[in-house]
Amino acid sequence: MLKELHTASLGMLNTQTRLEVTANNIANADTKGYKRASVFERNLIDSKASLFNHPGKLEQDDPPVGSYIDWSTRGGYHHTDNPLDLAIDGSGFFVTRNASGDKFLTRDGSFKLTPDGFIATYDGKYLMGTDDDAIRIPDYMNIDGSDGTTKKTAVNIVVSATGDVLANDVAIGTVQIVDCENYSQLTRIERQSFIADVDAGVKQVAEDMVNIKQGWLENSNVDIITEMVTMIELQRAFEAGSKVIQTNDNTLERSISTSRFGYY
Known part of the structure; x- marks a missing residue:
């Protein structure tokens, strides 16, 4: 059960970073010369190791994704x-x-x-x-x-x-x-x-x-329609991850309560 919680939390960290990057792109759609940022995923194993505070390439609090700038697409x-x-x-x-x-x-x-x-x-x-x-x-x-x-x-x-x-x-x-x-x-x-x-x-x-x-x-090289669609998809993914954590939390709470009842 803890495994599911950690997996869901990693997914939400990923989605949160993507949401922040996408929101910033939308905010700068009319900024002259702005280059949109994109997100890449780091090695999931390294990210999970960091979450458990094991030595690795990433710091413990680093999200499992990073951002880079789209230089290849030129604005009009x-x-x-x-x-x-x-x-x-x-x-x-x-x-x-x-x-x-x-x-x-x-x-x-x-x-x-x-x-x-x-x-x-x-x-x-x-x-x-x-x-x-x-x-x-x-x-x-x-x-x-x-x-x-x-x-x-x-x-x-x-x-x-x-x-x-x-x-x-x-x-x-x-x-x-x-x-x-x-x-x-x-x-x-x-x-x-x-x-x-x-x-x-x-x-x-x-x-x-x-x-x-x-x-x-x-002009900015941001495609506002693409970014808006991405924002909607990410918000839904974040909500789904939140529900997974809530469900597992409720299950874990019931298990603990049952164990305590059986002990006494």
């Missing part, structure tokens, strides 16, 4: 007419940097101009150029005051397919695009931003291999 693209919306046609990532100097990789190419002329993400990370410095419109060029600055002559920003950035026909830098040899060494720290482990093998993509679409954004 949609046109925005915004010159600071960029999409990578192919593999690779934009490189951004926060005020502390930490670098991040992202497929989300929705950028804006800051009041001091930097091209940045909407949460304030600077877009990096191939010179490993933030791309910035020089002081002698005027910026459209859409975010509170004084409205002057608007800057005409053009980003070529190879990433060259021109403002009012003046070259100011080249967008840095990088790719990784080992995608499994990327850790998602936000919905669409990643940090790379030292073993990720991050390398700058050669300019002639870069293909950037200005005025476009990459």
